[in-house]
Amino acid sequence: MRVGVIGFGQWGPNHVRNFSQLDGCEVVRVCDFSDARLAAAQKFLKGVAVTRDPADITRATDIDAVVVATPTGTHHALVKAALEAGKDVLCEKPLAPTAAECAELAALAAAKGRILMVGHVFLYNSGVLHLKTDLDRGELGRIYYMDAVRTNLGPVRSDVGAIHDLASHDISIFNFLLNAQPLEVSATGNCVLQKNVEDVGFLTLYYPGNVVCHAHTSWLNPRKVRALTIVGDHKMAVWDDMNNLEPIRYYDKGVTADHYSSFGEFHMILRDGQITIPKVKLAEPLTRQDNEFIACIRARRQPAANAEFGHAIVRVLEAAHESLRQHGRAVKVASA
Ligand SMILES: NC(=O)c1ccc[n+]([C@@H]2O[C@H](COP(=O)([O-])OP(=O)(O)OC[C@H]3O[C@@H](n4cnc5c(N)ncnc54)[C@H](O)[C@@H]3O)[C@@H](O)[C@H]2O)c1
Numbered sequence: 001m002r003v004g005v006i007g008f009g010q011w012g013p014n015h016v017r018n019f020s021q022l023d024g025c026e027v028v029r030v031c032d033f034s035d036a037r038l039a040a041a042q043k044f045l046k047g048v049a050v051t052r053d054p055a056d057i058t059r060a061t062d063i064d065a066v067v068v069a070t071p072t073g074t075h076h077a078l079v080k081a082a083l084e085a086g087k088d089v090l091c092e093k094p095l096a097p098t099a100a101e102c103a104e105l106a107a108l109a110a111a112k113g114r115i116l117m118v119g120h121v122f123l124y125n126s127g128v129l130h131l132k133t134d135l136d137r138g139e140l141g142r143i144y145y146m147d148a149v150r151t152n153l154g155p156v157r158s159d160v161g162a163i164h165d166l167a168s169h170d171i172s173i174f175n176f177l178l179n180a181q182p183l184e185v186s187a188t189g190n191c192v193l194q195k196n197v198e199d200v201g202f203l204t205l206y207y208p209g210n211v212v213c214h215a216h217t218s219w220l221n222p223r224k225v226r227a228l229t230i231v232g233d234h235k236m237a238v239w240d241d242m243n244n245l246e247p248i249r250y251y252d253k254g255v256t257a258d259h260y261s262s263f264g265e266f267h268m269i270l271r272d273g274q275i276t277i278p279k280v281k282l283a284e285p286l287t288r289q290d291n292e293f294i295a296c297i298r299a300r301r302q303p304a305a306n307a308e309f310g311h312a313i314v315r316v317l318e319a320a321h322e323s324l325r326q327h328g329r330a331v332k333v334a335s336a
Pocket of ligand 1: 006007008009010011012031032033034037054069070071072074092093094119120121165
């Protein structure tokens with residue numbers, strides 16, 4: 001499988017490393033606008049050909065699969081060119097800045113019979129996969145709410161704000177775990193460092209079945225936190241993605257209302273049981289994701305993070321930005 005990678009900034013090198021190490025895979029060419037980054041690519045992967053022209057990858061006859069790891073605003077044009085030339089494409093998240101662009105790319109991929117995967121890497125994270133298995137078999141019972149925190153100091157972007165950059169991860173996790181999409185979103189935040197680029201976002205997402213999810217995302221925060229709390233009527237879970245040894249804890253805790261008189265009196269009974277720490281086998285999520293891209297190409301099957309999945313996330317991001325403009329008023333998420 002001959003792979004071309006467009007974009008060798010912060011994240012592109014991780015794809016180059018993974019694809020060059022996968023069995024039966026070869027990174028044949030790397031593209032970037034920056035000569036310094038191309039020099040870095042040649043140092044990183046000895047003998048790799050480099051180019052400043054994306055068409056040398058999207059239209060190359062010696063390349064089967066294209067990886068797009070450039071800033072979000074460039075994704076649509078690059079992915080479109082690669083799909084039109086008959087390539088299978090792995091595009092970094094978010095798929096494109098607008099839902100209309102995502103819809104166009106999804107339709108093009110379908111019309112051309114191509115794999116279009118979006119780099120929603122948390123679908124390949126060991127902790128998330130463990131939670132997904134347990135949620136699907138009802139371990140936590142009915143889900144009441146989820147609360148995610150994704151904060152750090154930097155990296156600060158200027159092409160997209162913290163909601164597109166960071167909350168896209170949390171929305172992908174919520175959608176994946178709940179196997180659903182939010183109906184409405186309410187978002188507040190603040191643009192402090194740059195005009196019209198939010199540094200902090202607080203999103204409340206309303207899912208079917210009265211499930212509420214909240215995401216606090218910021219690149220202007222003193223602490224690096226990657227945490228998710230899930231509260232169900234049977235158990236509660238806390239996932240700490242910064243903890244490599246024991247990322248998940250299940251709490252056998254809950255509250256039940258005990259009605260004890262005919263006058264509607266009741267009291268709350270707290271259940272404060274065991275805390276369980278499951279064994280979670282860690283693996284690099286990007287390796288799994290890139291492996292899955294190649295497996296999907298070989299089997300001609302769609303990945304979980306396909307174009308429709310990526311499109312759904314961008315519809316939520318659009319609604320979140322509209323809500324942000326309206327100071328947090330709940331905004332309906334467009335349906336597909
Ligand atoms: N999945 C994750 O956890 C994760 C993490 C980081 C970044 N990302 C995503 O990866 C993408 C890239 O992020 P980054 O942090 O590497 O950005 P970056 O700005 O560090 O690097 C982007 C590179 O692309 C090059 N470039 C820009 N436009 C180009 C074009 N049209 N053709 C060729 N090269 C071009 C730039 O010169 C730069 O070297 C973004 O979509 C981002 O959201 C994903």
